[in-house]
Amino acid sequence: MIQLDAVTKRYGAEVAVRNVSMELPGERTTVLIGPSGSGKSTLLRLIIGLTQPDAGTVTVDGQQLTQTNIRSLRHRMGYVIQDGGLFPHLTGRGNVALMAHHLGWTQDRIDARIDELTTLVQLPPDRLAQYPDELSGGQQQRVSLMRALMLDPSVLLLDEPLGALDPMIRTDLQDDLRDIFRRLGKTVIFVTHDIGEAGFFGDHVALLHDGAIEQQGRMATLVREPTSQFAADFIQAQRAPLEHLEE
Amino acid sequence: MGRNRKRMDAWKQGCSEKSTTPSCLHASRRPCLQSSILALLPSLPSPFRIRLSPLASRLSTLVLLTALLTIPVQGQDSDSTVTVGSKTFTENVLLGWMGTHLLRANGLAAPHRAELGGSRFLWEALVRGDIDAYPEYTGTLRQEILANRSIATSPDSLRAVLAAYGVGMTAPLGFNNTYALGMRADHADSLGIETIGDLREHPNLQLGFSNEFMDRSDGWPSLKRAYNLPQTARGVDHDIAYRGLNNGQLDVIDLYSTDAEIERYDLRVLEDTKEHFPAYEAIFLYRRDLRTRAPAAISALKRLEGQIPADTMQALNARSKIDQVDESTVAADFVNRTFGLATTADTNTRWERLRRYTADHLVLVGLSLGLAVLFGIPLGIIAAKRRILGPGILGIVGLIYTIPALALLAMMVPPLGLGRVPAVTALFLYSLLPIVWTTYTGLKDLSPPLLESAEALGLSPSAKLWRVEIPLAARSILAGVKIAIVINIGAATLGALIGAGGYGQPILTGIRRANLALILEGTVPAGLLTILALALFEGLERSLLPRSMRS
Known part of the structure; x- marks a missing residue:
């Protein structure tokens, strides 16, 4: 289980993560979704300690992340990035x-x-x-x-792991990944900007906008009852191309 | 050619003519190179007390092996060895060989470090103890080396001053190799010129003098005053001056009274009736500690006293310089004829010479490169990892590289003396830059996502360095080593200038004798060695790098 408490991260004058508090429950997949620059990758990097918060704390399995325990905590976390690294x-x-x-x-x-x-x-x-x-x-x-x-590890962090793949392979791997996540029962945090992919993986979805959490909860709720104009626009933007075909 | 006797800054041409010349001339006077390297080796791996990746451990084994293999296996000089030195021109080399042959005829071990450098260089080598004896000229001592001491004209007062430096001097060997003016004999006859003063009557004669002669205190300006000569002279390169004399463009040139060309071109040496030119009596200088260390050496050198008249020296010079007979043979023939000895010249077949040059060159290159890899890679790593030290390391290494190789080599001589130690040190310093820089840039240019992946795995900084960063930068680092190999093998030819031997030795002798075959004897093997070393290195690169990292 991972807990973020009033976490803020700035890059110079730009605020990448703005006073974010959230609890990512164990043995579940949480999807962080949002447009580029919304701070979702930075959140992941804060959790694995590749970058340090300017304010607030990150807690992994009950231990607050510090410079001294970060290396041993990383052994409990797996990290996959877009091109594999x-x-x-x-x-x-x-x-x-x-x-x-x-x-x-x-x-x-x-x-x-x-x-x-x-x-x-x-x-x-x-x-x-x-x-x-x-x-x-x-x-x-x-x-x-x-x-x-x-x-x-007990935690698996994936930063757009399927982003660079072509659609056929991507679909194959999506199925396999979901299957793996379910079988392993780990705390999975999955970053994507693709709402379809988010829906496919997510028990729990958090929509990020401008470094802050715009809305979080079940995927179906987010799609049906967006609580803000941004959430509505974000969902609509990804739906639009297909609607055009349905007409 | 052959004019450099008085050029004090003359470049240190040098070589050790005997393969027995050790890297440490006198173990008692200076710590030995071999032992200091050996002392260094065991401590090398300790700064990296972490598990090395296969690549890193293979790399470090390679470095250690290179260093170990290239440590010269040589005997030590005993105190009774008498090392002879000589300057970079034919006559002095001949005299050096005469002394050497006589010493050997007396059963002494006498290596000859021929063509070591200019007068000042030989003098300092003698005082320091790098060499034990060398041929010199009284004029050079009085006018140049000891010019700041006022020495009375008697030989005894010169002797007394030399003794203060721990240096002894033989009596004159028999000829005075002073400056002189010369004309074609037929031309002089037709004008009736026999002395320098006679030139006064012929104001239209064309005078061409070497640039040094135009400047010297005892050169043209004072000569013109002393004899009240009406002509104006122009500066000409000495070799060209002889040609100008031959084709009639010049009428009078400066020369040394024992120049080989005097006979060759049938020149008249004009008599210096006013004794304007100081005497340049040939003598042998030796370290006074020979009196206890090897007293036989001094009496051997003294046998040459008064034995070499000017015309004999001229003929010997001509045989060596014009007929291209090597100096050792000419000198051996002379001492055998004069003293009824049966010494043999130090002549080697081309293959023997090549083997010796190659061995010397490999020692220089192997040691300096091994050290450069040993220190360069860690320095590059520190430069890349330590923000405070980085700019300093890169700056210093870069600064060293701005020093011309020749100058760097020369700078090593005052603190380190002659031979391999200074040459290896200079080459080592010179080879550092490419290795340090490519290590630094190789590490700095690694892709950030890969570095983050390594960090996200939870690798410790040192494990990250050895298991990820260095292997990823390996291609760049190895490219730096490759550049260092090319630079080093070329630059090592300069080692001959300070008596370290190698392929530079035939090149230097070839330049002095204007002998292209000799120049090629050094140039071709140096080129081949570079190609061979690169080919070997590329094979090594292939075995070190995984197939995904090869170009």
Whole structure:
């Protein structure tokens, strides 16, 4: 479970996150949605400590994030970004096992965990011997997910993980991801600007606007009862292209 | 060519003619290079007491191996070794060889560091103890080296001053190699000119003098005054002056009284009736500590006293310079003929020479590059990681690089003496820049999302550095090493200037003798070595870098 308490983050004069307080309940998927620049990625980076709040606190599993505990807390969090962030000098397996090697896991334990994860993310095992640039975009994201899950974290943070994929692969991976999230029962925070994707994953959705939470709750509620003009416009903007076809 | 005797800033041309020349001339006087390197090695990996990635550990093993392999395996000089030095022109090299052959005939170990440099350079090497003896000229001592001391004209007063420096002097070897004026003999005969004073009667003669002679205190201005000469002279390059004399464009030039060309061009040396030019009697200088260390050495050198008349020296110069017989042979023939000895010249086949140059060059390049990699990569890392130290490191390394390689080499000599130590130090400093810079930029240019991914995983800073950052920057770092290899192998040819040997040695001798074959003897192998080193390095790069990181 993750708790944000009056968190503010500024980049120079610009306020990226504005006095945000929210509770992200455990073992559930929360989707952060909003236009670019609304602060959703910054929120994720605040949670994993890649950036520090100017005010307020972030609490993960009951521990407030500090410079001293951040590294050990990160072992309880997995992080996947849009283009995977895989290290080009390591094979798929090397990427997945990097942290476990560093923590001194035995080779047997590493191999067993990788076997489990390969099955979970449905990656052909021989692909793990390839370097990232030898893998397709979808495969890269599956490897990236394996790397995030390697230490069996309780929290999984995904920053537009499907954003760079073409639609067919994207749909495949969406199905697999939702399936994985349900099976693992982890605290998942999923960032996207795509309302369809948000609806697909989200038990709980938070709409961000200009660094603040505009509206949060169940997806269906957000779509049917937007509480502000911005929320209504945001939903309408993504619906518009298809409505045009329906006429 | 051959005029540089009095050029005090003359560039230090040098080489060690004997393969036995060690990197440390006298262990007792200076800490030895080998031992200091060895002392350094065990402490190297300790700053990085973390688990290295396979790449990083392979890289550091490589560095250690390079450094270890290139440590010269050589014997030490004993106290009884007598090292002879000589200056960068033929006559002095010949005299150096004569002394060397006589020392060896007396059973002494006598390496000859031929073509070491100019007068000042040899003098300082002698006083410091890098060499034990070298041929000098009394005029050079009085007019240049000890010019700030007022020394009475007697040889004894010169001896006394030298003794204060711990230096002894033989009696004159028999010839006076002073400045002189020369004309074509037939031309002089037709005009009836025999002395410098006779020039007064022929105001239309064309006088062409070397630029140095135009400037010197005992050169043209004072000569013109002393003899009341009406002509104006122009400055000409000395080699061109001989040609001008030959084709009639010049009538009178300056020369040294033992120049090989005098006989060759059938020149008349005009008599200096007013004794305007100071005497440049050839003598041998030696360290006075030889009297206890190797007394036989002094008596061996003294055998040359009075044995070399001017015309003999002229003929020997001509044989070496014009007939291109190597100095060691000419000198050996002379001492054998004069003293009834049977010494043999230090001649090597081209392959033997090549092997020696290659060994010397590899030591210079291997040691300096190994050290540059050893220090350059950590310095680049510190520069990239420490905001306070970074600009300082980059600034200093950049500043070193702005010093011309030649000057950097020269700057190493006062504190470090001659030979490999200063050469390796200069080359090491010179090779630092590309390695430090590419390490720095390689680390600075890493993609921020990758760095954040590493951080988000929870890697410690050092694990992040060794497992992610350095491997990702490896291609850039290795490119820097590659640039350093190319620069270093080329720059190492300059090492010959301060007696470190290598491919620069035949190049320098070739330049002095205007012998293209000799120049190529150094240039071609240096080029081949560069190509070979790059090919080897690229193979190594392939084995170090994962296939995804290769270009």
